[in-house]
Amino acid sequence: MINRLLQKINRVDIRKFRFWIQLLFFIVFVYGGYLAIDLGREIPVFSCGYNRETGGVCYFMPLQHQLARPWDRLFSMASIGVLGAFLTFLLWFVVFNKAWCGYACPLGTMQDWITAIRKRLRIPYSSYSESDYKFLKKIKYIFLLIVILFPLLIGAGLLDGEWRAAFCKMCPGRLITPLFVGDFSQWSIDFSSNTAIFLTTFGIAFSALFIVGSFVKKRFFCFYCPMSAMHYVFSPFALLKLKKEGDKCTKCGDCYRVCDMQIFDIADDVVSRNILRDDCILCLKCIAACPEEDALHLDIVNMALFRSTKDGFAKRMGLEKDLFDER
Ligand code: SF4
Ligand code: SF4
Numbered sequence: 001m002i003n004r005l006l007q008k009i010n011r012v013d014i015r016k017f018r019f020w021i022q023l024l025f026f027i028v029f030v031y032g033g034y035l036a037i038d039l040g041r042e043i044p045v046f047s048c049g050y051n052r053e054t055g056g057v058c059y060f061m062p063l064q065h066q067l068a069r070p071w072d073r074l075f076s077m078a079s080i081g082v083l084g085a086f087l088t089f090l091l092w093f094v095v096f097n098k099a100w101c102g103y104a105c106p107l108g109t110m111q112d113w114i115t116a117i118r119k120r121l122r123i124p125y126s127s128y129s130e131s132d133y134k135f136l137k138k139i140k141y142i143f144l145l146i147v148i149l150f151p152l153l154i155g156a157g158l159l160d161g162e163w164r165a166a167f168c169k170m171c172p173g174r175l176i177t178p179l180f181v182g183d184f185s186q187w188s189i190d191f192s193s194n195t196a197i198f199l200t201t202f203g204i205a206f207s208a209l210f211i212v213g214s215f216v217k218k219r220f221f222c223f224y225c226p227m228s229a230m231h232y233v234f235s236p237f238a239l240l241k242l243k244k245e246g247d248k249c250t251k252c253g254d255c256y257r258v259c260d261m262q263i264f265d266i267a268d269d270v271v272s273r274n275i276l277r278d279d280c281i282l283c284l285k286c287i288a289a290c291p292e293e294d295a296l297h298l299d300i301v302n303m304a305l306f307r308s309t310k311d312g313f314a315k316r317m318g319l320e321k322d323l324f325d326e327r
């Protein structure tokens with residue numbers, strides 16, 4: 001019974017499957033308020049609380065406010081709620097790992113839709129060179145420092161309270177997700193202080209860059225996303241794992257060619273078993289594109305849930321099985 005189910009999963013058209021799951025999560029997170037859905041304030045993706053109709057709030061907003069408490073309160077029993085919120089975030093994350101990015105994040109989905117429009121218009125996309133890629137991918141860790149360190153410095157009395165939730169003021173999620181419920185109010189500069197002017201101007205520029213950048217580069221913003229960096233820190237505890245059997249890999253590069261995040265190791269590394277890298281969005285396109293039996297698989301607690309197979313590859317690519325038998 002389980003084997004038959006796994007065989008069925010394995011023949012799934014991952015492109016269509018992703019489209020529908022992404023659409024479902026987009027509706028939940030962007031319009032959930034209209035449907036009385038409330039998944040809480042510890043959601044491990046950019047489901048922005050500035051959208052008044054959101055069905056669940058991005059964890060970064062409460063996290064920044066909670067960490068900005070004065071240290072004598074933060075490190076006391078009074079902060080048991082902060083710990084509870086963190087554990088809820090962790091629970092959400094541990095179950096799905098980075099699949100939150102590939103299947104649930106509204107900002108990720110928007111980037112995929114912008115890519116689809118670009119494809120329709122037949123505009124070629126660009127890729128980063130290897131050296132640019134290595135440099136740019138570090139930016140997300142700087143943003144993560146802003147999310148965590150700035151509130152802590154405020155709590156210690158070393159930074160002005162205006163920097164509280166500094167990342168939210170810069171984040172494209174704050175400006176772009178409310179647009180989908182007709183709210184344009186976030187697209188304005190706050191002139192109340194120099195800090196507010198700087199942060200809100202940065203937010204507008206970053207959001208404009210999000211839209212333009214996503215048009216020329218697949219998942220443009222995800223390379224810089226601090227949530228992705230935070231995910232990676234906790235991914236060793238996650239139940240879903242992306243695994244590779246190096247001895248079955250021929251380094252054909254098919255997986256790398258379909259990877260929106262330019263993860264070279266997915267094709268090149270034949271040593272690591274755990275092949276999930278910090279930029280991975282667990283979209284599973286690499287597994288679907290791999291023609292080698294079991295070379296790549298998605299495991300849940302050591303059971304292969306979705307794996308690369310010749311049959312599956314042939315079905316997904318619309319080819320006949322005989323083609324592979326003849327190779
Ligand atoms: S990496 Fe992309 S998909 Fe993941 S949380 Fe960030 S914006 Fe969303
Ligand atoms: S502004 Fe960005 S980081 Fe802040 S809650 Fe909204 S999506 Fe999350």
Ligand code: SF4
Pocket residue numbers: 242255258259260261262263266279280281282283284285286287
């Ligand atoms: S490595 Fe695979 S699962 Fe990760 S982003 Fe690339 S194609 Fe998607």
